[in-house]
Amino acid sequence: MADLEIQEKDGKIYCPLKKAWHVSTPEERVRQYYITILANKYGYSLEQMEQELKVNNSKRGQGKARADIVIWKSEQDKIDRKAAFIVVECKAENVKVRVEDYYQGFNYASWAHADFFVTTNEKETKYFNVDPAYLPQKLEEVVAIPTAKEVNDAVRIEQIKNQTKLFTRDEFTKTLRACHNIIRNNDKLSPEAAFDEISKLLFMKIRFERDNKGMKVFTKQEYIDAAQNHEKNVRPGLKGTDLYSLSYMQFLFRTTKEFFKDDKLFDDKDEINIRENSFIQILEKLEAFNLSDTQDDVKGIAFEEFLGTTFRGELGQFFTPRTVVDFMTEILDPQEGEVICDPTCGSGGFLIKAFEYVREKIESDVRFHKDALRMEMEGDDYDSLSEDEQIKISQAIDDMQAALNTELDTSVEGSRMYQLSRNCIYGTDANPRMARTSKMNMIMHGDGHGGVHHHDGLLNVNGIFEERFDVILTNPPFGQNIDRNQLVSEADKFTNEEMKKKYQGKYGSAYDEALRQVEDHIGESLLSLYDLGSSSTLTEVLFMERCLRLLKKGGRMGMVLPEGVLNNKNLQSVREYFEGRAKIILICSIPQDVFIAAGATVKPSLVFMKKFTTEEEKQYAKCKEEAINEVTALHQSEIDALENKISKCDTLVESLKDDLKDARERLKKAKKANTNISAIEKEIVTIQQEQRDNKENRKKAIKELEELHKIIAEEVKPVIKKKFDYEIPIAKIDDAGITTTGAASDENQLPTLVTEYREYCSDKQLWDTKIVNFSYVKKVDGFYRVEANREVNLNG
Structure with a gap:
């Protein structure tokens, strides 16, 4: 029997299953091309196939159930309207194969209890086993479909169903x-x-x-x-x-x-x-x-x-358990358009989770728009329309889907995924192997690796500098000390002039200013770059300040820290530093077991903060000023007495100077006259003693005043807290989803805490609703195309 061939003329294409000539649309050409494949390559006869088979009892919102091509095991099965064997849906070649876009065929395949579902756009064809054990049926990609000779070979069909293409x-x-x-x-x-x-x-x-x-x-x-x-x-x-x-x-x-x-x-x-x-x-x-x-x-x-x-073992400190990574990311809930950083990224766990978390939001939003636009375009009377009208709607839906699919392609400049992967994910690690591993890990997870650098996380590098980030997630090294003799060196400078021009074009003057952190301090102590460097050399303290500096106003951060770091009496100045710049929005104590497999010996806590907004900075400054005024007023009489005493001492200093000068002049004259010398000398000794006593009294009064100001400063702190009062949620978790051996545990409590915290966060409005830009599609000249960006309220 001769091979089936495609026939086209005068803008039409012959459809052997319909025994009619149809308009040669892109989708129709793909459909007829695949029918020839089924006939010539797989051996299916035209008598056991049917084109554009419809069913009218599909649920609204799931698309009108329609199959481009249906194949039965035999012609008799087709006549008897038994369950279909294979269902094929075709799209024009400009529509990338995404299963959710092939809704009509999949709905029919599910309804008809087909064994296999095929999607094709001529350039790309995918095969799926329709698993009847799931409702709605689950699709599992396989490597092939059976030939006509194999349709009744149960063993062979089972083999094909088990040859999954996407490995576990x-x-x-x-x-x-x-x-x-x-x-x-x-x-x-x-x-x-x-x-x-x-x-x-x-x-x-x-x-x-x-x-x-x-x-x-x-x-x-x-x-x-x-x-x-x-x-x-x-x-x-x-x-x-x-x-x-x-x-x-x-x-x-x-x-x-x-x-x-x-x-x-x-x-x-x-x-x-x-x-x-x-x-x-x-x-x-x-x-x-x-x-x-x-x-x-x-x-x-x-x-x-x-x-x-x-x-695991020697380099275990570079790995934060995934249960903890998931929890911290979900607590901070990064949104599309927000810029995210981990300045001690290790293998990239936090960056990958943040990337995947936001990607899912984008994909979900695109799916929502596809469904909503498709329902709008089909309308309620789709089944009553003529074939030509249905074809036009189908083409418009394909255009719409193709336009929205570009938003999910990291290679399409300006797409939502392009923005996420190239402009929103940043990290550094001082260990070269870990920096490289993080990049590799991110490529394996689907891109988003371009902002990862091998660099000291405490120093600015490309795209990673002060007030740049909305979200920071990190597990910094802790329990170590930075050597006071560690200097900023020439090796810390970024010297790639070509890349510097690129970043200057991207970030403007802010990038030039960022580079000065290193360039203007060559030879100086690394600790001198930080406010807390004079009071602590602990790595966790320095990275806490670093992360706070990296955040934009209102930005939020989550950090793995030694338990009690903010309650340690020796680090009181550290807590006060952060209290004046950020709100603690959650402290979560987790079992030490979580990090034992990674070699940690310190019990960890998960600490979440939000840097003050401009308004909160003003509120805090006002509360501080009021507190200082109130407490100072309570000690004003003591202050006045001491200041008056110091003032009197200062006045007496000048008087005694004059008295001493006068006595010395008189002593000179007395010595010439050789009279009254002893009396004047005694007078001078008395004046000098008075000077010493006055100096001591002044010094004592100044010290008392300084001590009084210290007392006032201590008394001011609780008053500020009372005035700038906010709730600090504290949670204790007994099971964080991982055992001492690194294995998964059965009763992970972190997901429950996420749910509870989300409700709390929403109720308290802990951070502002974000506004992001994203592309959308609009009908232009009869086609759906991506149009310019617009601002959309995420809660809108």
């Missing part, structure tokens, strides 16, 4: 650990060095699969074939260059470094430090996974769990 994070984590063991056994590298090599290989794999748009997986055989081709056809042409001496493995890594050069993942001198046979064994282990086509949360969380097992 547990599978990936186990595979990464197996790869790690290959290197440790074959190449005898330390856990950290072995991790570095796996990271290099993972990014070589990502680059290869991105280049091939997910159509090819970087397998052992792919590598062997490419290596042979390189030796035979590529390497000879490289003679005379430094690339000629490289093995194919090193050549491949060199091109990977170039691919990720803007991300600064690898040093120029980096190369693969394992044997080629180890490299090939690892490729073989990873063959089952296509990293370019895998959900970010799957590979990202797997990578993160692998990190935790690799670095």
Whole structure:
């Protein structure tokens, strides 16, 4: 039997399932193209297929149930209207395959109890197993659909359903650990060095699969074939260059470094430090996974769990348990458009969670707009419209979906995800391996890594400087001291002139001012840059001040700190410093068990603060002034008496000076006349004694006045607190979701506390409603397109 071919003429395309010519719309062309695929490649007959099958009992708000193509197991099943086997929905090729956009076909597939659901836009086709155990049915992506010959082969169909395309994070984590063991056994590298090599290989794999748009997986055989081709056809042409001496493995890594050069993942001198046979064994282990086509949360969380097992112990301090990271992020509730920072980012846990948290808000908002616009465009009489009218509406919906989908693409300049990934997430870490790992971790989680730098978190660097951030989440190093002899050095300066121009263009004069923190203090003590540096050398204290400085007015921060750091009598000045600049909005005590697996010996607390707004600064200043005036008034008589005593002493000083001068003049005359010398000398001694007594009395009065002012200052503090009074919620958690071994516990109390705090936060209006800019779509000349940004109230 001859292959089915597409027929087009005069702007129309022949539809064999309808036995009619239809207008050749983009969607119709995709539909007819896929029908030829089903017939020619899979062997399905036209008699067991049907086009544009509709059902009229779908629920409102879920779309009109319609299937572009329906396939039954046999022609007889179709005649008998038995359950469909495969349902296909087609979109024009400009509509990226996002399952939520294929609502009509999916609704029909669920209603018809189909085994498989297919989405296609010609360029990209995805296959799903429709799991009947879930209501509504759950979609699970698989690698293929059965051919016509396989429809009655129950074993083969079950095999296909079990060949899921999106692997689980547990599978990936186990595979990464197996790869790690290959290197440790074959190449005898330390856990950290072995991790570095796996990271290099993972990014070589990502680059290869991105280049091939997910159509090819970087397998052992792919590598062997490419290596042979390189030796035979590529390497000879490289003679005379430094690339000629490289093995194919090193050549491949060199091109990977170039691919990720803007991300600064690898040093120029980096190369693969394992044997080629180890490299090939690892490729073989990873063959089952296509990293370019895998959900970010799957590979990202797997990578993160692998990190935790690799670095647990010596580098455990760089990892904050995910239950704590989730809790702190949800408490501060970062919003779209807010700028977020972790100045001691370690492996990037807080940055990744914040990125994912805001991304979900954006995705949810886009889904909401898609549903609302689709319902509006379909109207209540969609089923009664003519085919041409339905086609126009379908095209308009496709345009709308395509426009909104651009907002979710990090590569589309100006999109909401572009703004989030490039302009809202920042971090630093002083450990070069951790800074690099954080970037890698963020790429695995779906971008947002460009603002991460290897740098001392106490010093300004690109995009990370004073009053820049809405939200700070961090677990700073604590229990350590900064050496008073540690100096700001030339090595701390940022010297990349090309990048400096870029940042100057982005941040303006604020960036130039930020760089002066380092440039104007070369050779000076690092502690001298901070107000609290004179009273404490503790890292946690310095980072508390650093985070407060980094925040915008009204910005909020959450920090892991040693329990009681703000109640320590030795650090009273620290608490007072923060009381005058920020509100404590929550203190949460958590079990020491949470950090034992990471090697911590100090019981931690989670402390949340909000920097004063301009209005709160004024309120605090007013309360302070009133308190000072009130307390001073109570001691005014004592102050007046002491000041009067000091004034009298000052007056007497001048009088005694004159008396002494006069006595000395008289003594000179007496000596010439040789008369009355002894009496005048006694008089001078008496005056000098009076001077000493007066000086002592003055000194004593000044000291008493100083002590009195200290008493007043201490008495002022509770008065300020009474006047600037606000509630400080304190919570104690007995189970934070993790045991001493690092395993998950059963009764994590943190999610419950999040719910309770959200209600409290809303009731007390702890921070202002945010206003953000985001793109939206509007009908222009009959099509839905992204239009200019507008301001939208998040609570509006």
